[in-house]
Amino acid sequence: MLRLDLTRLEREGSIQIEARIPPDDPLWSDMEVTFAGPVQVRVRASRAGSGEIVVRGTMEAPLHQECRRCLEPVPGALSEEVTLVFLPVTEPGMEDDGETRLFEEGAGELDLGEALREEVILAIDPYVVCRPECKGLCPRCGANLNVETCGCTTEELDPRWNALRALKEE
Ligand SMILES: [Zn+2]
Ligand SMILES: [Zn+2]
16 A cells, blocks of 8 residues: 555556555554544655655645643644655665665665655654643543532642752751
8 A cells, every 4th residue: 555666666667655544553652642534645756867766745634632731632633745855776785764764776666655654654743732732631530620620739839849848857
């Protein structure tokens, strides 16, 4: 699905790839965010004169995120332009270092999955808030302070207070 047929690329010069990757695809496992729907990938792969493969296009998906302060759902979307460049391995010892992506000329195909996953991780801010003035949850009782006030005092959480107490106990 996200594999680029190198033989066909050689023959046609460029290939349009469109894919809808389900939100529960193993490709997205162990990420900080979850998708609320399929990830729409639209890219065009082409072979540059110097030998590298350039993959350019867009990735779009609805996101399911939570406010980091109050844990309420925050609607959002991934909408990212991607440009991936893969260099052919021309000598042994060349390494994929995250900056430079490589492909084997004789491999027959190039799997774009891992590179796209990396782009998603870079594009999404996992620490969203529902609104800038969100008051979050009470650290003691867990009440959502946007909708209620709790009876907890914050005295004990004041670090100066702890420092004072530590002095007394010495
Ligand atoms: Zn919030
Ligand atoms: Zn409280």
